[in-house]
Amino acid sequence: MFPIYLLEDNETQRVEYKSIIKNIIMIKEYDMQLVVATGDLHELMNNIVNSKEGLFFLDMEIGEQTQAGLNLADEIRQQLPFAQIVFITTHEELSFLTLERRIAPLDYILKEQGLDDIKQKIVKDIDATQTILKTETVQHKDILGYKIGTRFFSVPINDVIMLSTNKERPGSIRLTAKNKVADFPGNLNSFENKYSQFFRCDKSSLINIDYVDSYDYGRLQELSEHLLEPHLFPEDL
Structure with a gap:
């Protein structure tokens, strides 16, 4: 899932923003997750998942540090060059x-605009x-994207082990990855x-060559023929 992070040291505002973010993810069925909502700089940094991307909603002023969120954005930009950064601030x-500082934020939201306007901008x-x-x-070939119904998903190509046709559901592909298995409409070509x-x-399988040590087509054909016999299982061969 695509990670979202929230930094806001005002507890009331943090609860409001957290609710807005979670509701929009649920309503629009986005493949996203609010990983952490905190007022602590170190807690946010310690909870950044292993990803090149992320959406960060950052309060500019934390405690008495007027530019704390700005300084944090500098660190985030260095670690996650493709991160989307949004400042929510009074400054x-x-x-x-x-x-x-070449942070290139996605948005700059002023708190004085009121909660309704802030909500609209967060959703946007x-x-x-x-x-x-x-x-x-x-555009990027290091990410495999697919769609199930109205929901859009992606998985790092390095995590994909195999793609195969689903014989029980013509026109459907089964994705087998490190941490997930999913069926979605498509074709292997x-x-x-x-x-x-x-x-x-x-003809019915694509395998990621990074997960292959050796390949014996003759043995594969032999195994396939034996598996057609209902009384045999792979461990019997």
Whole structure:
């Protein structure tokens, strides 16, 4: 899931923003997750998942540190170059510093605008991030994207072990990855042409060559023939 992070040291505001973020994810069925909502800089940094991306909603002022969120954004940009950063702050005068430091925030939300306007902007920023995520998944060959119903998903190509046709559901592909198994509409040809990491070991399977030590087509055919006999199992061969 695509990770979202919230830094806000005002507990009342943090609860409000947290509720807005969770509701939009649930209502629009985005493949996203609010990983942490905190007022502590170190807690947020310690909870960043192993990913090149993320959406960060950062309060600019934490405690007596007027530029704490800005300094944190510098660290985030270094660690996660593709992160989307949104500042939620009372300090309009600090907006020029985001340009000076080349942070390139997705948005700059002023708290004085009121909760309704803040909510609209948070929703807009999450929608924009979802659009960016779709575009990057299509463009970047290191991410495999697929769609189930109205929901859009992605998985690092290095985590994909195999893609195979689902014989019980024609026109459906089964994804087998390190931490998930999923069925979705599609055909193997489109993936074989796009991703050089996949090897067509038979007409119904693509395997990630990074997970292959050796390949014996004759043995595979022999195994397939034996498996057609209902009384035999792989461990019997």
